[in-house]
Amino acid sequence: MNSDLPSHSSAVEEKLERQHRSHASNAWTRPVSLAIPGVRTRRLRILVPNAGPFRGGGGRMRKKRGPMLVALACLAVFLTVILVTKSFGRSDWSDQWQGNTNPEPPTLVFMRRELQKIWKWEIASGHYPSRAPIPVDIGFTTQLINPATPPQPPVNKPSRYRAPGVQYVTDARGAGPKRTYLDIQSKPPNVAYPPRPVPGSVADLDHIMKYCNFGTGKYVRDCLEMLRMGGGLDNGERIRRDSKTTDWRYIYVEQANSTTTSEFDNVAETEQVPMYRKPPSRKTEDPNDGLLKKKGVEWEASIKLPEPLVHRPSQSLASPCDPENPRVFHMFWTGPFTDKPYLAVMSFLFSQNTGIHLKEWPTDSHVCRPQFWMWINPGPAASVPNPTAVRDMFDQLKLSPWASPFLHPRFKDVVHFKLWNTTEQLDGIPEIKDEWRELQESLFNSGGHIIPVKKAAPSSSASENTTATVEEDDMLNRTGSKSSASYDRLSVILSDMARFVLCHRFGGIYLDADTILLRDWEELWGWKGAFAYRWSRLENYNTAVLRMNKGSALGSFLFRTALKNGLDFHPMTVSRYTKDAYLEGLLLRLPDALFDAAWLNTENYQRDRPPQPYFTEFGDFFETPSSSGAAPHALGIRGFFRGSYSYHFHNFWWKPFDPARNFPDLGPKFKAGEEVARATLRREKALSIAAMKQTATSPSAPAPVVLDEEIDEEEPDKVDLDWSAVIKRTFEAFIRGERPNMYGEWIEWRTT
Incomplete structure (x- = not known):
């Protein structure tokens, strides 16, 4: 028996209907609550079309209203689920068949066959000692042989499970030493x-x-x-x-004597490699289908590559150093030498196997001795070195208290100062030497933001020379960053390009000057592939550490691509170059834990389980919070991100490592440089005291006299030493001969 009395599944539904009853007869929707599966105490409230306006249609409509509402409610739930799924199911990962969905404009200038040549060259040269798959978008249909990975059992796939059509291979077959x-x-x-x-x-x-x-x-x-x-x-x-x-x-x-063949060589090729069928989006015979070319440019001509190198285990080399893999750390510096590059070189001497703990480097050593090349750009980043630049550079280094210690004969085999000349360096890159001058006025390009540098027009008279002055702290004339407000932007942009130039020309590893080494990099040198590291939470590169092989196919790709994109070498832009070309595997993006262990914490990630020490901002390195201020002195460098290969403190060029002892404290052998630094500090303090006195009296008053007793030559130590001060003093104690390095080796000062 049907009843016209209202029926409700819960008190909540009845309350909602009473609340809307006054206007329900005229409203187009009405609330309905539905049970949520598995949740007994909650119900889902949705709006459904209101059948109230149709009540006058008689009893038949009222009888059918219940089933109709249920049907409409189900339809609404279905549409809601579809909408929510599409919203929350979105991902930053692009569909491998749909091409690059990055909102940034494409940067690609190489066809698929050229990208295949780059992969083949790098793998054949032993520069891919990884088992990670090759992107299917590269389009290999035959398997490559990888001499840098050991043989592995085949992945057998019966023919009945293979999809028809073109098959794409994503794995290279290992044929290297065990x-x-x-x-x-x-x-x-x-x-x-x-x-x-x-x-x-x-x-x-x-x-x-x-x-x-x-x-x-x-x-x-x-x-x-x-x-x-x-x-x-x-x-x-x-x-x-x-x-x-x-x-x-x-x-x-x-293993030097292990064979490069295996028991798997006789297995049929089609039965030992994973295959992928042709992407459904490729419906044409266009060999570049699926690649997104940079707009407004033509495809690059065939890339010119030398013969692939021969991969050899270290133990099979005639000498411990591989000439194709030189062990050189590169660093780039502009302006006066300060405590920042000083500490970078000190960390190199403290951690790497330089042999300064031996009286003489043995001729039969099994160790490849690393070197540190400090590249000096003597003037502003946009300036051109004069003919006497090399001599002037060494004259300035001799006078610098922070640089002169490394000119000591004890370090002559491992620390080298070299003059940077932008024109000479770019002319040394075969891929761009004939074309880079067309971009000379827009050479300072960082992420598409160009700082124009035009040649100065010659003056027509001497009077114009006297009146045409340039502000001392103008961006084009800065030499170093004196504060956060006067940041040497041009030098930073130039260094973005310099790191790729140096690694491509000479091989080795580039380090930013705000980096200190924390352990021996021997096993990183052994990995012959190229790498940088991750930009914190983002899937982009940070090239503060960059390893590339000399004259590699990857380097040729990067320079030709950069040339067609305004010679932009910003790390974010380089990330686009490799992503658009499916070459990210050839420039491995390592976790920043290896080189930049504090970065995620400073961006509010992983703070539930932070590493030691716990930095919430990079400034904590220079001004350690009092809540953790006991750690630096108590733990020392052994407790500083133990396990990381280096630490990147992200700029802070203007912040001294050790304010109380802001001079090189290296003992009697380097007393002259220390006295110069102390005298400079005294002058700076005298000027500061005089300026304060002038302000306290009157700007028009005569310059006040500052007495010697007013100048505290050495500030008292803080009660709790900061991490930066502890690490600086640790490195200096090793050079003074008061403690061993991190491997228990004492410096040996030979007579010269």
Whole structure:
């Protein structure tokens, strides 16, 4: 029996209907509450079309209203689910079949066949010691041989499971030396310090990505523990852990006599490699279908590449140094030498195997001795060096208290100062030497933002020369960053390009000048692929650390692509170059835990489990918060991001490492430079005191006299030393011979 009385499933529904009853008869919608599966205490309230206006249609309409409302409610829920799914299902990851969905304009200038040539050259040269797949968009239909990875069992795929049509190969077949992973530990009684890495060892960066990749939810803290344990840096302080730590061995050596063939060579090719069918979006025979070319430019001509190199294990080389893989750290500096490049070089001497702990470097050494090349741009970034620039540079270095210590004969084999000349360097890049001058006036290009630099027009009279003055702190004439307000922007942009020029011309690793080394990089040199590291949370490069091989196919690609994109080498732009061309695998983007362990914390990530020390901003390195101020002095450098290869403090050029002792404190051998620095500090303090006195009296009053006793030559130490001061004093104590370096080696001062 039907009833015209209202029926409600809950008191909530009845209350809502009573609340809207006064206007429900005229409203087009009405609220309905639906049960939420699995949630007994909550109901979903939705609006459905109101059947009230149709009540006058008689009893038949009223009888059918219930089923109709249910149907409409179901339809509304279905549409809502579809809408929510499409909104929350969006991802920044582009569909591999749909091309690049990046809102930035495309940068690609190479056809698919040229991209294939680049991949083939790099893999054949041993520059891809990774098992990561090759992007399917490269379009390989035959398998490549990789001499830098060991053989692996085939992935058998029966023919009945293979899709018809064109098959694309994404894996290269390993045919390289076998790998032996090392358990690195100090041997008694020498357990107070970690051992030096095994000469010729290699860091398995695939394995490091497994434990350190922020993109897969890995914590910096856990990554550093893996790096410490696998690298033997916890010796003397090792704590027993569960059995999973055996998987933290990420350093290996290649067996020199192992064959490059395997028992898998006779397996049919089609049965041992993963295949992918032709993307459905490729409906034409266009070989470049799916690639997004830069607008307004033609495809680049065939890329010119030398013969691929031959991959050889370190143990099979005639000498410990591979001529194709020089162990050179590059650094670029503009303007007067300060405590920033000083500390970078000091960290190199403290951590790398330079041999300064030996009286003489042995001729039969099994270690490849690294070098540090400091490139000096003597004037403003936009200036042209004069003919006597090299001599002038060394004259200035001799007078600089921060640079002169490294001119000592003890360091002549490992620290080298070199003059940077932009014209000479760009002319040394075959890929752009004939064309870069067309962009000379827009050479300072950073992320598409160009600072124009035009040649100065010659003056017509001497009077014009006297009246045409340039502000001392004008952007084009800055030499270094004296404060955050007077940032030397041009030098930063020039350095973005300089790092790629130096690595492509000479090989090696580039380091930003706001970097300090924290451990021996032997096993990183062993990985012959190119790499930079991740821009914090973003999937872009930060090239504050950049490793590239000399004259590589990747380098040729980058320079030709940059030339067609305004010679823009900003890290974000370089990220677009490699992404648009599907070459990201050839410039590996390592986790920033290896080189920049504080970055995620400073951007409010992973603060639930931060690494040690805990920095919420980069300034904490120079002014450590009092809440953690006991850590620097108590823990020392052993407690500073232990496991990381370096630390990047992100600029702060104007902030002294050690305000109380803002001079090189290296002992009697370098007393002359220390006295120069102290005298400079006294003059600066005298000028500061005089300026304060002038302000307190009257600007028109005579210049006040500052007495010697008013000048405190040395500020008193802070109660709690900051991290920057502790690290500076640690490096200096090693040079003074008061403590060993991080590997327990004491500096040896030979007689010269």
